[in-house]
Amino acid sequence: MKSTVIAPISDITARIRERSRVTREAYLARTRAIAQRDRGADRMGCANVAHAFAALPGSDKFRVVAEKAPHIGVITAYNDMLSAHQPYEGYPAVIRDEARRLGATVQVAGGVPAMCDGVTQGLPGMELSLFSRDTIAMATAVGLTHDVFDAALLLGVCDKIVPGLLIGALHFGHLPCVFVPAGPMSxxxxxxxxxxxxxxxxxxxxxxxxxxxxxxxxxxGAGTCTFYGTANSNQMLLEAMGLHVPGSAFVHPHAELREQLTRESVRQVLKLRRGERYTPIGELVDERCIVNAMIALLATGGSTNHLIHWVAVARSAGILIDWTDFSDLSAHVPLLARVYPNGKADVNQFQAAGGPGFVLRELLDSGCLHGDVMTVADGGMAAYGTLPALGADGALAWAPLPTESGDESIVRKAAVPFSATGGLKLLQGNLGRGVMKVSAVPEDRHVIEAPAIVFDSQDALHVAFKKGELERDFVAVVRFQGPKANGMPELHKLTPPLAVLQDRGFRVALVTDGRMSGASGKVPAAIHVSPEVLGGGPLGKVRTGDVVRVDAVSGTLDALVDAATWAARTIETRSDALADDAGHGLGRELFAGLRRNVATAEEGAISWL
Known part of the structure; x- marks a missing residue:
């Protein structure tokens, strides 16, 4: 294992560390002070203790109170609306059984909401999706604030759920935490x-x-969707951060190995609780850990949603990152994986070809990953470059991965990458700052210059497409889609019509202050443009017919309008009808406060600062 990284990555990490020095020191001071307290059952009043453990079996109550047994809190995102989370139904029983074997006790501290973006895609419910992340973080805090736990296990997989759980857990940075995945569907x-x-x-x-x-x-069936979108990118990033049992991300929910990996998460979190291996999550998630997550995202062409989520995650640990950091890292990180939508393979084929372990080992060996970091595993980051399996006796064991890729069309060694740079490009100019996931876009589409057609919703673009009004070269500017406007829903419904037009030979691109997430595909799209129009962003100055240049080669995003005309233009306002539709119905009224107070996309769309 290398303990050093190449100079450019070291320099970017140092830059982040210095930028974050004040906020990180304040965070660690708070976390360490809390860690010095007596354990919950000894510190709290008798009535508090009685309430906390009233429903525990008598033997467990005696263990945790009298014998001072370690007590694990479980935060679960179980529901059977999400295929990825349905397998969690039986996890608490498995976790309790393993904990009792080890002399520990367990309580499910709380459940958090978990919505399926696939169900709500293109519907009003999607306008709650981004804000569900902070709701999950708050629900995690509600569960853990009972404050009787020595460690925590976090059960979640999908898009906003993992970032929400992680944000919530980092606000309890004194607790050792392990994330417990459930795996992809077949x-x-x-x-x-x-x-x-x-x-x-x-x-x-x-x-x-x-x-x-x-x-x-x-x-x-049960399990995550098999494309490499936000949910599966979550799992890759957790492996790179050392927050999983190594190699547990993409094991099928019903594989025999899955239960043993879940039991191992109990064993590992108990090892982290005290003594020489005491590793609270607030100490583990440092600047190097965050950079490792960013690098893993770039090296695999993962979800652009994480340019929003991991800014918020880092901020929860007192660490300040921005899109320039992602872009600068991308220039030095090789692209080692092609998984749909950046290739043809799904995550099961990715796993069979070597999966996260192969990628992380290659990044470590090439000096592109910090190896000298804390992890929940005994072997440090090197353990994440191995493969778990069951031995003849049914016990877990980890073996080295093969030296060569199982399929070079899916994963490659760092010496022969798909690209010498990562799959992300920062674009900036007189339209603001946005990002493009270039790893899935054909190279001849990395620069598009064409007249703009302005839309105030994705539905308006669909109407124009069905009328045959888009049979030409153009840049679709879809505005009023940011977090302040309507919660920043994902705009996947834009992909099919724009892909059809591109396949017909037209040069098309998308520019929006909304999201396209991990499933954004072959159409060049400058997304998350910040600041958003409703926050005074210059995208509101664009008029239909303006020539717009989207340039992923030079990293520019401009309306080619003369400076005097551009300066004189006002930012157009949203119609009353559009504003009313974005704020009412299906619970959207309840999120009005979050829309008013939310930070920009580049600031993580955080609602709690």
């Missing part, structure tokens, strides 16, 4: 075939029955 209809049917439906070539048949063949 492979169904390929992602590329599913996308073809979506594009056919957008053109009216197939009906709803064929589309539903294809979607149901792709999303068909």
């Amino acid at each position: 492979t169904g209809l390929s992602n590329s075939d599913k996308s073809k049917v979506r594009e056919q439906f957008a053109q009216g070539l197939v009906g709803r029955d064929k589309l539903l048949e294809a979607e149901s063949a792709a999303y068909h």
Whole structure:
């Protein structure tokens, strides 16, 4: 294992450390002070203790109070609306059983909400999605604030759930924490075939029955969706941060190995509780750990959502990062994986070819990852470059991964990457600052210069597409989609019509203050443009017909309008009807305070500062 990284990554890490010095020191001072207190059952009043443990079996009550047994809190995002979270139903029983074997006790401290973006995609419920992250963080705090726990296990997989759990846990930085994944569903209809049917439906070539048949063949069982979107990027980042049992990210929910990995999470969190291995999450998640997560995202072409989420995660540990840090790292991090939408493989094929372990080992060996960091595993970061398996006796063991890739069309060694740089580009100019996930975009589409067509919603673009009004080169400017405007919903419904137009030979691009997330595909898209229009962003100055240049080579994002005209223009306001629609119905009124107070996308869309 290398304990040093190449100079550019070391320099960026040092820059982040210096920028964060005051906030990080304040965070650690608070965390360390809390860690010095007596354990909960000894510190609290008798009535508090009685309430806390009233429902525990008598033997467990005696252990935790009289014998001072370690007490684990579980925060679970279980529900059976999310295929990825349905397997968590039986986890508390497994965790309790393993804890009792080790002389410890367990309580489910709380459940957190977990919505499925796939269900709400393109619907009003999606406008709550981004804010559900901070809601989950607050719900995590509600569960852990009972303050009787010596350690915590966090059960969550999907898009906003992992960042929310992590933000919440970092506000209890004195606790050792381990994240417990559940794994991906088995492979169904390929992602590329599913996308073809979506594009056919957008053109009216197939009906709803064929589309539903294809979607149901792709999303068909328990586990995460098998494309490399935000949910599976979450799992990659947790491996890179050392917050999982090594190699546990992409093991199928029903594999025999899965239960043993869950039991191992109990064993590991208890090791972290006291003594020489005491590793609270607030100490573990330092600047190097955050940079490792950023590098893993870039090296695998992961979800652009994490340019928002990991800014918020880092801030929760007193660490300040921005999109310039991501972009600068991207220039020095090789792209080592191609998983859909950046390739044809799904995450099961990625795992079979070497998976996260292969990528992390290559990054470590090439000096692109900090190896001298704390992790929840006994072997440090080197353990995350190994493969878990069950021995003949049923016990867990970890073995080195093969030296060579199992499939070079999916994962590659650092010496022969798909690209010498990561899959992200920062774009900035007179339209603001945005990002493009270039790893999935053909190179001949990295620069698009064309007249703008301005839309105030994704539905408006669909109407124009169906009317045949978009059969030309253009840049779609879709505005009023930021966190202040409507909660920044993902705009996946834009992908099929724009992909159809691109396939017809037109040069098209998207510029928006909204999100496209981890499933954004082959159409060049400058997304998360910040500040958003409703926050005074210059995207509100664009008028239909203005020539816009989206340039992922030079990293620029400009309306090619003369300076005097541009300076004289006002930022257009949202119509009353659009504002009313964004704020009412299906619970959206309850999130009005978050929309008013939310920070910009580049600041993590944080609502709690």
